[in-house]
Amino acid sequence: MQQQEITDGLPYSNTRSNFGSRGWGIVGFSFLMYYNFAAWTADGLNIIVQSFVDMHGWDYATLLAFSTPAGWIGVFGALLIAEVISRKGAKGVAVVGIILLGLTVMWFGHARSYTEYAIGLVLMNLLATGCCFNVPATLLNTWFPRKKGLALGWATMGMSLCTATLVPIFYFFFNRLGIPNGYAVVGGVLVLLGFITIFWIRNTPEELGLYPDNLPVSQQQLDANLAVLNNYQSPFTYKVLFKDRDMWLISVGFGLLWLVDIGVVSQLVPRLISIGYPKETAVWMFTSAALCCAIFSYVWGWIDVKIGTRKASVIYALFFAITHACLLVRGGGYFTYFTLLLVGASIAGIKELCTSMVGTVYGRYDFAAVNRLVSTIACLFRVCCFLVIAISLRYTGQYDAAYIFFIGLDIVAGILIYFITDKCKGKTEVVITGFKSNNIPI
Incomplete structure (x- = not known):
């Protein structure tokens, strides 16, 4: 027992x-x-x-x-x-x-x-x-x-x-x-x-001689796990993945969030300068946001483990929409620093949650097979952010149009992520001497 x-x-x-x-x-x-x-x-x-x-x-x-x-x-x-x-x-x-x-x-x-x-x-x-x-x-x-x-x-x-x-x-x-x-x-x-x-x-x-999540188990269990890992062939081929609904929901949903993430972080200094801050001040404010981001990387990971990856990701998408809405406001100094705090919190979660979602849905054994395609598709969305910003600057001379568009993408991403299954569909069977368990995504 x-x-x-x-x-x-x-x-x-x-x-x-x-x-x-x-x-x-x-x-x-x-x-x-x-x-x-x-x-x-x-x-x-x-x-x-x-x-x-x-x-x-x-x-x-x-x-x-x-x-x-x-x-x-x-x-x-x-x-x-x-x-x-x-x-x-x-x-x-x-x-x-x-x-x-x-x-x-x-x-x-x-x-x-x-x-x-x-x-x-x-x-x-x-x-x-x-x-x-x-x-x-x-x-x-x-x-x-x-x-x-x-x-x-x-x-x-x-x-x-x-x-x-x-x-x-x-x-x-x-x-x-x-x-x-x-x-x-x-x-x-x-x-x-x-x-x-x-x-x-x-x-x-x-x-x-260790076990996932730093759990103490018997040597027989370790040997059994290692044998399975060394000989496992994932059924998630490219052909299977291209037909898999959850693969597309994860790739597109988090790809959109990554697009808006890079869209904010790559242009934060120019945006601060455009609303009147000196370059040196804007750079210092950007660094402050980056340090906030480091702290909130842990916070989003904690939320992920506490309430589940899908719920945390939906909250993250809505949180990002609020951040983009605040970026549209030309507030005073206090409001600007509050917005920077939101920016730091927002840009922190994307990599953690996207990677975690793949592991949640496909499990330990099939993660690498699925992530090879998910990460590629998501990164393709990621590099499109500069096109959105360039169009906004060209036709409006400001970042506002891009931020409004980003709010729409945040909402779409949240909806897509909401429909991702929250149960592991990859290999989950763990064999331990005396019994079998099929409900742990290891």
Whole structure:
């Protein structure tokens, strides 16, 4: 009976971060991966483009124009990397991907032509999206199938802190060492991290004699679980997924929320400047919002575990609609800071909730097979945000039209997410000596 109490008796609403020492190691590694995902696909553009303008006198607009196609190519390339994760596991992809990303960054700092710059940007987007985005999602859903929301809440703080700290870090290295050497140092750190990863992570807790969610179980259970994991072939092929209703609801619903998320965070400083704040003040306010975002990453993860991923996601969509409505108001100083608090809270939840939703619906065993397609479709929506903003600025000269459109997308996303099934449809069977349980999405 003790085994049954451990496996079946732990409630989904358990919100303690008792991941264990090795579990916290996985969370910490995922934190670094999400930091690098944000660094090389979004936040880094704040400094990367200007660094090459300073080095070579190249045209800023031309360099910036490379970012959109690089992002698209990166998304489709990441699908191939996600396929490898599904077939071979996350660890090998993490090791090779991080080392290649580091070598690319080192080479990128010495780019001498627009062509070399474009190639480097594509490679960094591909490796960061494919490795630093998909690897931690797979690891956290495998290690913490019932506490994935909480684990993701901690790990996705990496993206928020990247927003707050990346630019000062780059400026420090560039000012002390020069721009090419600055890139070389950062790339070298990534290469070192790749080699450390060989010893740092494992694909499953069972490989270390541990059990998902840091639960104590018998050696027989560990051996049985590891055997199943090593030999499991997911039935969720591309053909099956393209016909799967929940796959489309998750991909489109969260893809829309990701679109509005990036639409806000990427243009917050220009928007603050447009309503009268000096540039330095706007940057400081943006950093404050990013720090709030780090705190609320944990809050959304806690809510996820407490009330369930689908309910938390619907609340998140409606919360984002309120944030966009506040962004339409030209209020005084206090109202602006209140809006910044809402912005920080809003941009915090998307990565955690989207990843958690895939794990909730498809379970531990089938997560990687499903996430390879969900993450690709959602990211395609994500990179469309700049088109919406560009149209708003072109025809109205302001951000208001974009924010109004975003409110509509928030509501549509909330409706789509509401219709997602909240029961695991992937493999859930767990065999323990003496009995079988079919109600735990492990």
